[in-house]
Amino acid sequence: MLAPPLVAFALVYLAALVALFISSFWSVNPFTTEIQHIWTLDNYRTIFESSAYRTIALRTIGIAAAVTLTDAVLAFPLAYFMARLASARSRTFLFVAVLLPLWSSYLIRVYIWRLILGHDGVLNWTLRELGLPAANLGYSNWAVWLIFTYVWLPFMVLPVYGALERIPESLVEASRDLGAGGSETFRRVVLPLALPGVVAGSIFTFSLTLGDYVTPLLAGGSSSQFIGNVVYDSVGISNNVPFAAAFAAIPLVVMGIYLLIARKLGAFEAM
Amino acid sequence: MEKRSTRIALVVWTVLVILFLWLPLALIMVYAFNKSNVQSWPIPGFTTKWFRVAWHSQDVRDALWLSVRVALIATGAALLLGSAAAVGVARFDFFGRDAVSFLLVLPIALPGIVTGMALNSFFIAGHITVSMWTIVIGHATFCVVIVYNNALARLRRSSPSLIEASMDLGADGWQTFRFVVWPVLSTALIAGGLLAFALSLDEVVVTFFTAGAQNTLPLLILGYIRLGQQLPVVNAIASAMILLTVIPVALAQRLMRDTGVLRRSAGNVTEAVESAQVTAV
Numbered sequence: 001m002l003a004p005p006l007v008a009f010a011l012v013y014l015a016a017l018v019a020l021f022i023s024s025f026w027s028v029n030p031f032t033t034e035i036q037h038i039w040t041l042d043n044y045r046t047i048f049e050s051s052a053y054r055t056i057a058l059r060t061i062g063i064a065a066a067v068t069l070t071d072a073v074l075a076f077p078l079a080y081f082m083a084r085l086a087s088a089r090s091r092t093f094l095f096v097a098v099l100l101p102l103w104s105s106y107l108i109r110v111y112i113w114r115l116i117l118g119h120d121g122v123l124n125w126t127l128r129e130l131g132l133p134a135a136n137l138g139y140s141n142w143a144v145w146l147i148f149t150y151v152w153l154p155f156m157v158l159p160v161y162g163a164l165e166r167i168p169e170s171l172v173e174a175s176r177d178l179g180a181g182g183s184e185t186f187r188r189v190v191l192p193l194a195l196p197g198v199v200a201g202s203i204f205t206f207s208l209t210l211g212d213y214v215t216p217l218l219a220g221g222s223s224s225q226f227i228g229n230v231v232y233d234s235v236g237i238s239n240n241v242p243f244a245a246a247f248a249a250i251p252l253v254v255m256g257i258y259l260l261i262a263r264k265l266g267a268f269e270a271m
Numbered sequence: 272m273e274k275r276s277t278r279i280a281l282v283v284w285t286v287l288v289i290l291f292l293w294l295p296l297a298l299i300m301v302y303a304f305n306k307s308n309v310q311s312w313p314i315p316g317f318t319t320k321w322f323r324v325a326w327h328s329q330d331v332r333d334a335l336w337l338s339v340r341v342a343l344i345a346t347g348a349a350l351l352l353g354s355a356a357a358v359g360v361a362r363f364d365f366f367g368r369d370a371v372s373f374l375l376v377l378p379i380a381l382p383g384i385v386t387g388m389a390l391n392s393f394f395i396a397g398h399i400t401v402s403m404w405t406i407v408i409g410h411a412t413f414c415v416v417i418v419y420n421n422a423l424a425r426l427r428r429s430s431p432s433l434i435e436a437s438m439d440l441g442a443d444g445w446q447t448f449r450f451v452v453w454p455v456l457s458t459a460l461i462a463g464g465l466l467a468f469a470l471s472l473d474e475v476v477v478t479f480f481t482a483g484a485q486n487t488l489p490l491l492i493l494g495y496i497r498l499g500q501q502l503p504v505v506n507a508i509a510s511a512m513i514l515l516t517v518i519p520v521a522l523a524q525r526l527m528r529d530t531g532v533l534r535r536s537a538g539n540v541t542e543a544v545e546s547a548q549v550t551a552v
Contacts, residue, residue, distance in 0.1 A: 006352050016393035023392040078288045081281040101292045105473045108509040112295040120311030211382020228384045248388040
């Protein structure tokens with residue numbers, strides 16, 4: 001009974017993806033700003049031949065990778081403590097403490113960092129009180145990297161915790177019985193088994209950073225433009241939907257490749 | 272088995288990361304009571320004035336009302352479609368089942384900008400003018416997925432033999448649904464619905480592409496922040512919104528845990544991660 005609306009819904013979503021793909025091969029008449037339904041590769045040519053757009057694409061992918069790496073480093077010890085050392089009560093507490101910030105407004109969590117990193121913000125005040133020089137991190141790529149790391153951190157903690165929690169204690173004991181030390185057991189037993197969890201988390205941190213424009217818009221500097229910002233401006237300001245569609249195809253392709261690699265590493269089972 | 276020094280290091284690291292997550296949230300609460308309208312630190316004094324200003328602002332009220340209507344409709348549609356899809360995928364083997372379950376994950380696996388841009392191209396190609404309903408469609412894409420994920424995770428963990436037993440004991444289809452399937456599914460649906468509602472209320476990346484000139488509350492706030500206007504009001508709304516979204520989510524967490532089947536924390540994580548994926552949109 002509910003199948004028809006469900007199918008209709010799925011078709012709308014699929015049709016939208018197809019529309020995105022098709023309109024990326026159209027163009028906009030520079031005089032009338034009407035969309036011209038003529039097949040052309042011009043949008044893609046512009047993106048690949050312009051060094052400015054190439055820089056933006058590489059910056060987006062680069063910062064997404066840096067954010068993913070930082071989140072993995074921050075999350076792993078926390079997840080390890082939660083899964084293998086914490087008591088049941090403190091584990092529940094930590095679980096809620098990690099999860100709740102995820103659900104408070106994303107926009108607000110980005111905005112808070114403007115107050116922290118700004119010239120008269122909390123960070124500079126703290127540094128001044130400590131007698132240290134001011135760190136003007138506001139409105140820079142550093143700010144963008146830090147804020148993305150902050151907002152996506154819970155997405156990394158949860159799957160890593162899940163993977164660590166599933167490691168049977170007997171495997172660790174067997175490793176110790178066979179004469180491996182603490183660090184060797186960690187390197188050769190725990191780490192390989194936790195890897196799918198890390199990769200699963202990285203899918204979120206990477207994809208979410210790749211497709212964002214709000215953080216660079218609010219907290220980035222003049223050279224912090226992301227792919228998302230070009231798409232946002234092309235739709236909101238210059239009204240060039242075909243070009244925006246073509247640029248949005250880049251994160252789509254990058255994510256496609258990333259998901260294929262992640263599946264090989266067993267990340268889908270760890271999600 | 273871990274060395275003492277390792278344990279201490281892990282505890283310290285954990286405390287630091289939790290502080291990193293929570294100190295900024297505490298800070299915005301302080302800023303909401305900032306007497307000055309200059310956003311510098313430390314704040315000169317305290318006032319509750321900005322909560323009153325925010326509450327009486329017509330722009331804020333209009334935006335909030337639009338956001339609430341969108342969230343209610345999108346959540347309602349998601350509950351119907353998401354639970355139907357979950358029951359279908361979990362209980363029946365039909366042609367194209369794998370394709371359906373793959374398609375149902377796309378709205379949260381793809382970057383938000385892709386979903387937003389795709390819907391935007393679709394509306395333009397179909398000559399559909401933006402209205403409240405285009406925002407609803409945008410939000411419904413991820414709301415359906417949240418409800419679907421929550422319901423499916425619950426159904427997969429409950430044994431199909433329960434339904435067979437019920438049928439064997441002479442219950443008809445409706446009775447089986449009412450007394451066997453519904454009690455298993457209901458808390459998952461309430462939890463999924465609450466999460467969907469909270470997310471819809473907060474969504475901004477996709478909404479921009481489906482809203483045209485309309486302002487939902489997050490779009491209004493985004494505009495204020497960009498132009499540096501009304502920042503004290505933004506602080507007040509932000510604090511109120513943190514409390515308003517944290518309450519339904521805390522409630523949803525409880526509901527997911529309180530069902531016995533999910534006592535094991537591993538189960539919690541799977542469900543939490545599945546519903547957590549969503550902020551992606």
